[in-house]
Amino acid sequence: MRGEEEEEEERLSNLPEPILHHIFSDLPMKEVLRSTCLLSKKWRYFWATVPYLHFDIHEQSRFPPLPDYNHHGTSPVDHVIYGRHRWTTSSLIRFFKLELPDETFGDSIRVVRLKCHRLPYYLPDAMLSAPNLRTLEVDNLVLPFPGNEDSRREIVISCPLLETLVLKDCRYDSLDVIKLSTYGLKKLEIVTTKYAFRDECTFEINTPNLSSFVYQAVNISLDCDFGVFAGLVKASVLFQDSFLFEKLLDATEDLNSQLLEWIKDLDAMKILEGLQRVESLCLEKIQCFERFPNTLGDLLASYGKLKKLELSMLLGNNTCSILWLTTLLRSCSLLESFVLKLFKTFDIEESEDKVEPVLPLPYTLNHLKYVTIETGVEELNDEFEFLQSLLNNSPNLERMAVVGCAVNQERVPEFRDKLMALFQQFPNVQVSLQFY
Template identity: 25%
Template sequence: MKNDVDRISDLPDVILLIIISFLPMKFAVRTSILSRRWRYIWAQTPYLDFDEHIFIDDRSRRLVTINPREWMLYKKYEASIRFVDFVHRSLLHYRGDRISTFRLRFCYNGEHYNHINQWLHFTIRRHVQELDLDFSGGGYALDIRTGYRAFELPNYLFACETLNVLRLSYCKFNPLFFKIFASLKALSLIPVELSSELVSRLLNSCGVLEMLKLDNCHGLSNLNIWAPNLPLKSLTIYDCRLFPVPAIHIRASMLLSFDYFGPMVRFDVEKMPNLVEARLDFGLESRFDSNGGEINQLLGSLENAMVLTVCSYVIQLVRNGYNQRKNAEKSKKVLPIEELLFKCLPTLLYNLKNLTFKIGLDNSELPGIAWLLRSSPNLESLSIETGLERRVEGYTDVTILDEYSFGKRDNWESQGPPFNSLLYHLKLVKICGFTGWENEMRVVRYLLANSIVLEKMIIKAPAMTLFGASGRNSKKNFKLIRQVLALEKASRIAEIMFY
């Protein structure tokens, strides 16, 4: 057998096109020099990926007389000229009838609008199905105030009937009609200037929309996700600043996944009967505005979720709902067994199987941890991701911290059957960021001693903490591992694994 046989070139065009589809266009075009067989393969690929960033030459030496930012802007300008010419020539030589995906990463600074307009018109004529436009360019545009200039999308783009996936970054638009969205299934807007009215118009024109992501969008007074008749399955709201009325209204009965990251706002959420997964992260929110009742109500709206992730803010304020409910019943006589009803969410999370805490394991979080565990009677998997402590100012109630301390083995068990029944379902515990400090050890000790059907506990330490150390630290770490392995376990089959 000859060693110089080119088996890849003997593959059919369909396979070669699949190989090229994984390459940015700059490298896809270069395959044309491999052989005559490869010369025009790239010109038929339905996946066009143009990225300006890979045209920037980082190897050239900076002149001493030029400061670093001016040098970067110069290289960026030079790269943009070469990039625009490359895209233009590539599309002139393109031979495909249809474009499945067109991806463009370009730092728009107000120039080359006509070129971009021509490229978009080219993709529309080729019946593009997925359009991904990002005009941020890494923040090196000539607009010093913002680092970019939003590209205004042409109106004809909204007449494309074949488009079913649209991702827009650093764009602006306000068309008179949205014919494009008659077939759109996935829409991502990342930093895009919107208005509440524009969002409503979008949703009213999206008859088959299944995924909506709003990331760092601005200009909204409030956010109304009114989609009772849409097949909307995934909703992500990430750090969208609402002013002057910070409120989010959601009506989406088909929703399967809800992900929120941002400041605390007023939520008006109808129950989601099909919800599978939810994530609530209020970022670096540290204000206490008696939001416990609203958080309880929000969690109640997510009662059908099987997977739930919550941040420290939720955990610290969830108990405040107990104070509000108990004060409302102050005039009534409360029996001891009825007292338990005030120590969990008004709506128990019976469907919840997987719960994740993103916390610092501060003492102020322990009551909220107990609250949510008691409210999740059928929990099977618990994940604790430790990180920076975030104590909510003006709320920490030091009088109750000892009541919920992990250090007292029987305290939580004495709180009542709803919390105790949880321990008969818990099979998996994951702890990430384990360093062995006091509260972490108490958590591990408590869960091992009380989780009767536990099958596995996975403990993952930060890099260089448990296994990367040497010398004296290494001996200390292995001593810590031995201490964990020696802890009493209620489950005979429980395994403890370290990573």
């Protein structure tokens, strides 16, 4: 038996290092240390080369001893970090407290992903200018300013090879400016959907090679010239303001002009004015344009390359019509793919003076091939008329998918039968129906 065990250990020890790295990539560091003790002596320091680090602060007391390292007075995490032969090139680190010295962000680091729970974190200068960093993702952090109160409160991200930057649900209360000066940046996401902020923060963006941009934020202004983004092909913009929706519900004809000026002054609108070159555009929570369909339509008419459009909007139970979207689509003559997501989440009383939008003159979407509609099935009059309008005005339509969410499952057969009767009039269109 002993001979067989030694043979198995020798077989494992003879595996190439990249294969061993892959085998241990999903294991916590505690298990990596314990497992490598079973290998031959030449793998005694294997733990110091693995490109993935997994830690759990609750398991530190159970760490096996590291070769030639004394744990007394310091944590196993610190010993692993400082005892490594190289820094990690692909890191998945979880559930531990750690101060990363500047030395850890050397030439070998490629990916940094930091996710916390509303904890303040000082991004070290070495991270913000790491020479070979390709991906930086920061999630749910409070980014304080490490300087004194008299200076301009700003941080500068200037990693020369950075390609992807994601800042999600972070707080920038103590910052005035975040400068992005990364020539090779291709993907930028600024998302703050969960929290309101005390102060505004401005992003100064100098990234001429940007190809994908996501802006879903409040109290964040952008200082950049989108005209220099010749390669920008994909963008997503969120009109994130519940107060705006409340103002729309209370708006009267006397307030319409004031409301329109307020909409035009939104940061999201200013951003849209600079995205005319994109081929794919996603706009979320666009119900603010229902009263002013031409405002958004005239803007999209300047998008000379737009081929894919995704829209999402909140609908009240009885008040909002989606027929005005036909006016919007008329502006997108080159559109090939269209996605519409409708969310009915507000209980709103019907307005007595509501005026139905006037349907546009006949139009043709010659290039439209693919349509996806996601909606509820409780109210189907507006949705049905809109689908019928799309089918009638899209002669080259190839595929249409309808995804329905039903609170009352008894309405599903009625909705399905009504749709199938409509689609039978268009036999060349491939239809997909899904209800849940």
